[in-house]
Amino acid sequence: MNVHLVQLxxxxxxxxxxxxxxxxxxxxSLIRAGDLVVLPEMAFTGFSLDVARTGADADxxxxxxxxxxxxxxxxxxxxxxxLAAGRATNQALAFDPDGSLLAAYSKxxxxxxxxxxxxxxxxxxxxxxxxxxxxxxxxxxxDLRFPEHFRSATGDGAEMFVVIANxxxxxxxxxxxxxxxxxxxxxxAVVGVNRCGTDPRFTYNGRSVVVSPHGHIVADxxxxxxxxxxxxxxxxxxxxxxxxPALSDIxxxxxxxxxxxx
Numbered sequence: 507m508n509v510h511l512v513q514l515x516x517x518x519x520x521x522x523x524x525x526x527x528x529x530x531x532x533x534x535s536l537i538r539a540g541d542l543v544v545l546p547e548m549a550f551t552g553f554s555l556d557v558a559r560t561g562a563d564a565d566x567x568x569x570x571x572x573x574x575x576x577x578x579x580x581x582x583x584x585x586x587x588x589l590a591a592g593r594a595t596n597q598a599l600a601f602d603p604d605g606s607l608l609a610a611y612s613k614x615x616x617x618x619x620x621x622x623x624x625x626x627x628x629x630x631x632x633x634x635x636x637x638x639x640x641x642x643x644x645x646x647x648x649d650l651r652f653p654e655h656f657r658s659a660t661g662d663g664a665e666m667f668v669v670i671a672n673x674x675x676x677x678x679x680x681x682x683x684x685x686x687x688x689x690x691x692x693x694x695a696v697v698g699v700n701r702c703g704t705d706p707r708f709t710y711n712g713r714s715v716v717v718s719p720h721g722h723i724v725a726d727x728x729x730x731x732x733x734x735x736x737x738x739x740x741x742x743x744x745x746x747x748x749x750x751p752a753l754s755d756i757x758x759x760x761x762x763x764x765x766x767x768x
Contacts, residue, residue, distance in 0.1 A: 507638035509542040510535055511714040511734045513727040514549060515703030516672075521550040521563045525570050535733040537578050539603065542637055542738075545571075545584035546670050546701040547647050548596065553672040553705060555625045557594040560587035568599055575601040581608065581637050583644060585670045588612075593627045598644040598670055600635045608635035613646040614655055622648075632659045640665045640695075640740050647671040650684045656692055660753065665743050666695040673700045674708040682713060682723070690721040693747045695738055702731055719746045 512531055517523040532543060547553065550567045551560045567586040575582040583600045588610075595612040602608050612629030616622040632655060634643040643659035643666070650669055659667065667688060673681045681700065689696040695718060702712035714727040716736040725736035747753060 507540055507542065508538065508735050508737050509544065509697055509716065510537055511697065511699045511716070511725070511727055511736075512543065512545045512549075513699065513712045513714040513730075513732055513734065514546055514701055515731045516546065516549065516552040516701050516705070518552045518705050519554050519556070519559050521566060524550045528570075528574075531731070531733050532574070532578065535735065537580060539579035540638070541578075541580045542642075542668075542697075543574070543578065543580050543582045544668055544670065544697055544699045545582070546699050547585040547598075547672045548587060549584045549670075549701075550586055552701070553620075553622075553708075555621055557587065557589070557625050561589035561594050564588045571599055572601045572605045572607075575603055576605040579603045581635075583668055583670065585646060587626070594625060595629060596622070596626045596646055598646055598668070600642075600644060609633045609644060611644045611646070613649060615648045615652055617648040632662060634659060634662060634664050637666075638738060638740060640738070640743070642666045642668055644668045644670070647673060650681070650688065650698075653688065653691065656688045656694075657756075660692040660694060661756075664692075664694065665740065666697065666738065667692075669696065669698045671698065671700045672705075672708075672710060675711040676708075678711055678713055682715065685715060685717050686721040686723070689717040689719055693719045693743065693750070693753060695719055695743055697736075702729060719743050
């Protein structure tokens with residue numbers, strides 16, 4: 507099966523324009539039934555912290571993802587801001603080819619330095635969904651800096667991670683290095699989908715990639731707006747885990763007790 511990474515130059519706080527552009531990009535791509543299509547974090551608005559604007563688009567954004575999955579006959583993952591019980595959360599939604607909701611993941615680590623933690627509530631659980639015989643766990647942007655969440659997902663059966671992001675150019679080396687690290691340490695395939703272009707605060711240079719469980723970058727979208735495609739082989743992931751069974755050697759180690767005061 508193939509995964510298609512939609513590297514989008516997101517129009518600032520303009521959901522209709524972004525949905526139109528996403529449709530144009532995917533319609534130009536050779537997408538087959540059963541494939542996986544992945545959009546960036548907050549794909550319809552950009553990384554805006556204006557919850558009144560972003561949250562107002564939640565229902566329309568979810569409907570678009572659902573309809574896209576049905577139309578393409580694919581599994582689709584995309585990011586938006588959801589509002590529930592007075593709380594805003596930065597989410598990744600996954601829909602199956604029938605348009606059924608497979609997963610609704612809320613970002614565990616809102617980006618406190620950028621002010622996100624003041625407006626978006628932190629998620630409370632790791633989730634995963636089935637695709638192409640694999641168990642896939644979605645994560646969002648700043649989550650990538652917290653390896654413990656990825657290890658927990660692996661313990662729950664994840665074999666592939668999808669990381670959607672608005673990751674700026676100034677830290678792009680971190681993005682690539684951490685995606686490779688998460689793949690290597692968990693012996694998992696990693697799909698990282700970033701945006702390109704600019705918003706009022708940052709410049710983004712894409713570099714959406716697919717990383718093998720060995721840590722090799724096997725597909726790279728570069729820096730411009732496009733859809734890049736890669737084949738995911740579940741057999742490769744499982745064969746490497748059997749050949750080099752490091753995950754079975756995981757050993758929880760308790761913290762040392764605090765030293766007694768003198």
